[in-house]
Amino acid sequence: MLFKLSIKNMKKSIQDYAIYFLTLVLGVGIFYVFNSLDSQKAILELSESTKAIVDLLMTLLGGVSVFVSFILGFLIIYANNFLIKRRKREFGIYMTLGMGKGSISKILVTETLIIGVISLGVGLLLGVFASQFMSIFVAKMFEADMTAYTFAFSSKAAVKTIVYFGIMYLSVLLFNTITISRYKLIDLITAVKQNEKIKIKNPMIAVITFLISVCALGYAYYNVTVKYLDLNETKLMIMIVIGCVSTFLFFWSLSGFLLKMLQGNKRFYLKNLNMFVMRQVNSKINTTVFSMTVICLMLFVTIGVLSTGVSLNESFTENLKKSTPKDICIENMIDGEKQNDKTVKEILEENDFDMSLFLPDYVDATAYETEEITWKQTLSNVKEDLTKQFPMIRWDSKEFIVGISDYNKIARFYGIKTYDLKENEYMVLCTFKSMKEIRDKSLQNGMELRLNGKTYQAKYKECKDGYLNMSQSNTNMGIIVVPDEVIKNDKTLFKASNCFAADYNGTTDKEKAEIEKKVTNFFEQKKIKQCLIDTKLSLYESSRGLSAIVTFIAIYLGIIFLISSAALLALKELSESADNKERYEILRKIGTDQKMINRALFSQIGIFFLIPLLLAAVHSIFGIIFANKMMVTFGEASLLHSILITAAVIVVVYGGYFIATYIESKKIIQN
Amino acid sequence: MDAVLEVKNIEKYYGNKGNLTKAIDQISFRVEQGEFVGIMGASGSGKTTLLNCISTIDKVSSGAIKVNNMDITTLKGNKLNQFRREELGFIFQDFNLLDTLTAYENIALALSIQKVNSKEIDKKVKSISNRLGIEQILNKYPYQMSGGQKQRVACARAIITEPKLILADEPTGALDSRSSRMLLESFNYLNGDMNATILMVTHDAFTASYAKRILFIKDGKIFNEIRRNEDDRKEFFNKIIDVVTLLGGELSDVI
Numbered sequence: 001m002l003f004k005l006s007i008k009n010m011k012k013s014i015q016d017y018a019i020y021f022l023t024l025v026l027g028v029g030i031f032y033v034f035n036s037l038d039s040q041k042a043i044l045e046l047s048e049s050t051k052a053i054v055d056l057l058m059t060l061l062g063g064v065s066v067f068v069s070f071i072l073g074f075l076i077i078y079a080n081n082f083l084i085k086r087r088k089r090e091f092g093i094y095m096t097l098g099m100g101k102g103s104i105s106k107i108l109v110t111e112t113l114i115i116g117v118i119s120l121g122v123g124l125l126l127g128v129f130a131s132q133f134m135s136i137f138v139a140k141m142f143e144a145d146m147t148a149y150t151f152a153f154s155s156k157a158a159v160k161t162i163v164y165f166g167i168m169y170l171s172v173l174l175f176n177t178i179t180i181s182r183y184k185l186i187d188l189i190t191a192v193k194q195n196e197k198i199k200i201k202n203p204m205i206a207v208i209t210f211l212i213s214v215c216a217l218g219y220a221y222y223n224v225t226v227k228y229l230d231l232n233e234t235k236l237m238i239m240i241v242i243g244c245v246s247t248f249l250f251f252w253s254l255s256g257f258l259l260k261m262l263q264g265n266k267r268f269y270l271k272n273l274n275m276f277v278m279r280q281v282n283s284k285i286n287t288t289v290f291s292m293t294v295i296c297l298m299l300f301v302t303i304g305v306l307s308t309g310v311s312l313n314e315s316f317t318e319n320l321k322k323s324t325p326k327d328i329c330i331e332n333m334i335d336g337e338k339q340n341d342k343t344v345k346e347i348l349e350e351n352d353f354d355m356s357l358f359l360p361d362y363v364d365a366t367a368y369e370t371e372e373i374t375w376k377q378t379l380s381n382v383k384e385d386l387t388k389q390f391p392m393i394r395w396d397s398k399e400f401i402v403g404i405s406d407y408n409k410i411a412r413f414y415g416i417k418t419y420d421l422k423e424n425e426y427m428v429l430c431t432f433k434s435m436k437e438i439r440d441k442s443l444q445n446g447m448e449l450r451l452n453g454k455t456y457q458a459k460y461k462e463c464k465d466g467y468l469n470m471s472q473s474n475t476n477m478g479i480i481v482v483p484d485e486v487i488k489n490d491k492t493l494f495k496a497s498n499c500f501a502a503d504y505n506g507t508t509d510k511e512k513a514e515i516e517k518k519v520t521n522f523f524e525q526k527k528i529k530q531c532l533i534d535t536k537l538s539l540y541e542s543s544r545g546l547s548a549i550v551t552f553i554a555i556y557l558g559i560i561f562l563i564s565s566a567a568l569l570a571l572k573e574l575s576e577s578a579d580n581k582e583r584y585e586i587l588r589k590i591g592t593d594q595k596m597i598n599r600a601l602f603s604q605i606g607i608f609f610l611i612p613l614l615l616a617a618v619h620s621i622f623g624i625i626f627a628n629k630m631m632v633t634f635g636e637a638s639l640l641h642s643i644l645i646t647a648a649v650i651v652v653v654y655g656g657y658f659i660a661t662y663i664e665s666k667k668i669i670q671n
Numbered sequence: 672m673d674a675v676l677e678v679k680n681i682e683k684y685y686g687n688k689g690n691l692t693k694a695i696d697q698i699s700f701r702v703e704q705g706e707f708v709g710i711m712g713a714s715g716s717g718k719t720t721l722l723n724c725i726s727t728i729d730k731v732s733s734g735a736i737k738v739n740n741m742d743i744t745t746l747k748g749n750k751l752n753q754f755r756r757e758e759l760g761f762i763f764q765d766f767n768l769l770d771t772l773t774a775y776e777n778i779a780l781a782l783s784i785q786k787v788n789s790k791e792i793d794k795k796v797k798s799i800s801n802r803l804g805i806e807q808i809l810n811k812y813p814y815q816m817s818g819g820q821k822q823r824v825a826c827a828r829a830i831i832t833e834p835k836l837i838l839a840d841e842p843t844g845a846l847d848s849r850s851s852r853m854l855l856e857s858f859n860y861l862n863g864d865m866n867a868t869i870l871m872v873t874h875d876a877f878t879a880s881y882a883k884r885i886l887f888i889k890d891g892k893i894f895n896e897i898r899r900n901e902d903d904r905k906e907f908f909n910k911i912i913d914v915v916t917l918l919g920g921e922l923s924d925v926i
Contacts, residue, residue, distance in 0.1 A: 266789040266790075266793060270779055270789040271783065271789070273783065275776050276769065276780065279769070283771040589763075589767060590756060590780070590784070590828070591753070591755030591759070593749055594748075594749070
């Protein structure tokens with residue numbers, strides 16, 4: 001009997017459940033897709049080194065999945081609360097008929113189980129098919145061979161999905177039972193008639209709070225973008241807290257503020273149903289401030305994560321192209337051992353290396369060190385900054401010194417900027433951001449170089465871009481460039497490193513890969529340990545894996561956050577449409593056009609969907625600027641591209657939820 | 672005088688062929704400009720159905736209802752909405768004020784949906800609330816008002832569009848006796864001083880005694896009709912009680 005009742009209830013309220021059900025199916029599907037990545041054919045065929053990256057990716061995805069299941073669990077419990085609230089009256093009737101709370105719980109348990117099982121089944125099916133498409137994407141990311149395609153099913157991921165969602169549904173059952181046991185009969189019966197108490201805020205307080213929240217947001221934006229150099233961890237945390245709190249205050253006061261502003265404009269306020277819509281928004285926003293804040297922050301994460309995650313992949317490749325101008329760079333770390341101060345070329349020739357593997361235009365440059373020039377000499381005038389930034393610093397580290405013509409030779413080969421120096425000048429090359437700031441300061445403080453009894457002045461009051469070893473294109477901690485005479489005359493200098501750069505003598509990628517294999521084999525066989533080898537190909541492979549990991553996790557999190565926030569809003573709106581039914585009925589009774597009513601409903605729901613999205617978009621603008629400054633410099637083109645992709649995803653998913661909500665609400669208020 | 676409302680042989684059936692219920696069975700009457708007509712009857716007599724048909728919330732099965740010589744039973748869709756908002760004013764038992772709007776806004780809404788310009792709206796709301804004595808509560812929300820105040824706001828909303836006909840459905844049903852009296856005085860004012868035509872459905876004899884003519888309905892038919900003429904309200908009340916007794920029901924509802 002109870003089972004029949006459950007089934008009937010669900011058939012009746014299938015409209016209420018549609019969006020909830022759809023969200024569950026999507027959640028299950030996405031969960032499966034990302035947890036089944038490793039079983040895909042494309043990944044099974046990867047090389048060993050990329051496989052290690054995939055293993056790392058799976059471990060990370062496993063961790064992220066736990067987090068995701070918390071989010072989805074929260075969403076499901078929250079959504080269930082809405083659905084139960086709508087049915088208070090129904091439960092009230094059961095109870096007046098003498099049905100116990102236990103039986104009502106049983107009805108709910110049955111319903112939850114049915115929905116759970118069906119959504120799991122459909123979701124898994126969807127996931128299995130979606131993962132086939134995913135494998136195409138994966139193959140592209142890892143540049144794997146897709147010719148041998150087979151249908152893949154991961155039973156491990158399926159079991160994991162079932163277990164995780166099973167736990168979520170069980171906790172929903174628990175929550176429902178608790179909620180039901182708390183209800184009093186009188187509340188259930190009168191549930192429909194009770195309107196939410198409308199808390200009225202003093203409009204002036206709302207206006208003031210609104211201005212404060214906007215200023216606070218501006219302050220936080222300013223600090224993370226313009227003043228980002230002054231940020232440390234605690235300060236950043238403070239900014240995030242300010243951001244969250246002022247987002248909350250923004251929503252708390254927004255409707256009051258808008259109402260106040262629009263009421264001033266009688267022509268707008270008294271036109272059509274504008275007044276009604278504004279009041280609707282105002283009356284509801286009071287009770288939805290918290291969820292609005294959560295939704296806005298979730299959307300912010302979505303936008304930020306999706307757009308940076310997608311562009312990361314592109315900008316990594318772009319950066320790599322810039323930072324690996326040549327095929328190979330070999331550095332002999334001499335490290336003061338006089339007996340081994342040979343150049344790379346000498347080592348190669350000594351061991352009978354076939355130099356014809358390289359194109360003949362290869363170059364090398366030698367860097368020197370001296371006891372006279374250590375960090376103590378060059379950086380003691382910025383001691384505080386340095387120890388703050390690098391607490392483990394060794395003050396007796398010797399600076400690298402290179403002659404200007406040697407540097408220019410290798411720079412010309414790399415295609416980077418060359419420089420000129422007069423006989424009493426020196427300059428500093430540095431590309432590592434935080435170190436560059438400190439060195440710039442030291443140069444501005446008038447740092448002089450004293451070598452062999454002679455004083456040299458800095459030509460530039462800041463560090464310039466440049467490097468010897470191409471692997472240091474972003475991580476060069478500092479190289480001092482001096483006139484060639486210094487190298488020639490100063491007897492305290494000794495060779496510290498020799499850097500050799502060359503292109504492979506091959507045209508296709510395949511030929512180059514073969515040459516690379518020969519080179520690495522040579523170094524292994526001859527047991528030449530003091531040489532560091534960096535090649536374009538190896539740098540590409542490792543960074544592609546890294547960016548793939550970040551991109552996958554970004555897409556996973558971004559999409560889960562997006563559907564969660566959209567579903568939250570949709571369910572909230574739907575449950576409120578049911579409450580608003582009476583208000584729309586009154587409008588109809590006093591003779592309002594159906595068209596006008598529909599338009600009012602549309603703007604009301606539109607406002608609720610748009611406001612958190614707009615604020616999230618503004619947050620994201622500054623968030624992306626911040627990420628851009630702090631971590632990786634994205635190419636502008638790739639960022640624009642990824643923002644467009646993100647926007648498209650949001651329009652489709654979020655817009656889809658919006659349209660569905662509008663159509664459903666229209667049905668509710670017309671019944 | 673012109674008839675504002677003319678009801679001709681209307682019928683309203685519920686159910687299907689096998690089990691037919693006639694909620695309204697051949698009712699005809701006229702309401703002239705400036706009249707205050709009450710319709711009385713026990714629950715189930717068909718009085719609310721009648722009002723619903725006149726207010727176009729429900730449709731008749733046969734017959735014609737003419738408002739200002741226009742047959743409203745043939746209106747459809749937006750024409751119907753237009754008729755409702757321009758020709759009729761409603762006062763309901765449970766007020767039907769929007770709880771999210773202030774009194775001022777509730778009254779103004781009736782004009783907003785007619786796309787009246789804002790200056791006009793402001794002027795009209797102020798003047799009507801002045802006449803109904805509700806200027807003090809214009810900025811209050813329904814939940815901050817008493818029942819009587821709410822109903823007077825509803826009156827203001829009904830009258831502000833200057834409708835041909837005001838329909839009141841048990842307007843005192845949710846009010847205590849003091850508020851009822853105040854409301855009915857307002858009705859008298861609307862009818863007497865503003866020359867509004869009012870059709871009021873009630874089963875309360877006291878409320879009905881404010882009307883100038885009363886139609887009694889029983890089992891979907893007009894059972895009796897009495898006019899107040901020159902009687903004072905007390906005498907009219909007694910006459911009403913007599914008919915109610917004759918009707919044989921719901922004495923408990925009368926007092």
